[in-house]
Amino acid sequence: MDKATVLTQMQQAWSTCQGCLLCNERTNVVFGYGNPDARFMVIGEAPGMNEDEMGVPFVGHAGKLLDAFFATVSIHPELVEMSKTEEFDYDRIREILLTDIFYTNVVCCRPPENRDPTTKEIEVCRPRLMETIYTVDPILIIATGRIPCESLLQKRKVSITQVHGEVFDITIEGRLIEIHYPMMAVLHPSYLMRINDFNQSGGMGDKTYQNMLLAMHLVDWFDHLHRDRDLPTRKKIRR
DSSP: OOHHHHHHHHHHHHTTOOSSGGGGTOSOOOOOEEOTTOSEEEEESOOOHHHHHHTOSSOSHHHHHHHHHHHHHOOOHHHHHHHHHTOOOHHHHHHHHTTTEEEEESSSSOOGGGOOOOHHHHHHHHHHHHHHHHHHOOSEEEEESHHHHHHHHTOSOOOHHHHTTOEEEEEEEOSSSEEEEEEEEEOOHHHHHHHOOTTSTTSHHHHHHHHHHHHHHHHHHHHHHHHHHTOOOHHHHOO
């Protein structure tokens, strides 16, 4: 069965989830979307108001900022030109990025008042997240903010302002063996919007740009390594 079919079946199965109390107030289950063969998987914390209404992750202001960072480090000709002129067509940017990224969240339903998801809510949604990672099989996971990092690293407390830009090894259960994935921690776009230091050299916005640039280089390097050596894909060697 191909990846797209598996993801569609998963989305249908989770669309009626009542595993936690978030199901009582949600408008939509925000499963995730993007290229089933994406090189990048972006994992956020939880849907916000816009995401809950539309049923799609990362569509609010924070999502647009994240897409802008991807656009500025991309070598896609259209995105390079947009970055030069700083005239961003966000709908077109997302259309291009969806060829290389799969977007999802730690939990699929919006917590009331955008509060942090609870430990129980995260655990209820964890099988869906792990199966989504397994199915898409990205080269690199980008965890945006503290909660995705804590969830994926299985740690109680992570200081995202200390670890952003670091690449961690995370483990998920495969069919027969554990599978390791590199995960880069980055600051959440909402946090960057609050501090608004994008014009400050060495500020958090500048550091996030450097982090995203490193992420792009890592994925490109991995791709070139496999093509040059004619190595099997991760999908063939991971079980």
